[in-house]
């Protein structure tokens with residue numbers, strides 16, 4: 001039994017040392033972005049990757065099969081209702097034949113690594129949630145970043161998380177965090193969190209050199225490359241901070257816990273910002289896809 005099905009295009013590209021960028025599917029499902037922005041995000045990320053000379057490899061579980069690389073006719077499957085599949089749910093999604101399992105960052109990193117893909121793009125990673133001492137909620141994304149030899153290109157972590165603790169936790173796990181033309185950890189839809197990150201590169205070429213050195217040392221985990229949302233689409237930090245406070249309070253009041261927290265808070269923020277958070281989300285996702293594709297192209301040489 002082949003556990004992971006890799007598309008012909010992705011397999012052939014990897015075999016000929018071509019550039020491939022893995023993408024998650026949660027961000028494109030109803031759990032990540034509202035319709036029709038989710039479809040827009042999917043097509044703009046795919047277009048940005050192809051334009052830069054790389055091949056997109058969307059990860060998902062479809063009809064009980066873990067997939068790396070979807071055909072265009074299958075895209076609509078991940079745009080609709082889906083069940084969230086983190087790394088630990090992958091085996092369950094296969095064994096129980098989930099119709100659509102939307103892969104999170106952690107699940108996508110496992111699938112990318114198994115397929116031999118070294119670069120992955122997302123919007124924002126999961127992290128340590130606020131008030132972690134009360135509920136212990138730390139995203140499985142962080143452990144997966146440490147476990148799989150894949151560079152994740154992201155716009156930092158969502159600002160409703162505890163960003164200082166998220167950075168500390170990444171340090172504990174030994175995950176290198178590097179700013180791409182920035183000195184501070186980006187806060188997803190906000191250009192900067194104000195928190196310094198210890199490493200900076202100014203070009204994708206420099207990021208590729210860093211990645212090669214990381215690999216040459218035999219490090220088994222990944223690198224977190226942080227690319228801030230383009231300034232023109234960045235949300236105002238003070239405005240978003242207030243909205244986040246309200247969204248978190250509403251989520252707690254509704255008794256929402258565990259994996260349902262992130263989709264609920266994202267939905268509340270989108271509603272309260274009358275869609276400007278969605279515009280920022282689209283912009284950063286496309287930008288990350290482009291940078292990831294440029295990196296994948298560089299890494300071929």
Ligand code: PSU
Pocket residue numbers: 024026027031032033103104105106123124125126127138139140141158258259260262266281
């Ligand atoms: N960022 C978004 N939309 C999302 C997510 C992140 O803008 O849907 C998803 C990603 O798939 C990420 C996941 O891996 O949320 C983290 O969920 P949790 O906090 O439950 O680990």
Ligand code: MN
Pocket residue numbers: 137138139140258259
């Ligand atoms: Mn969680």
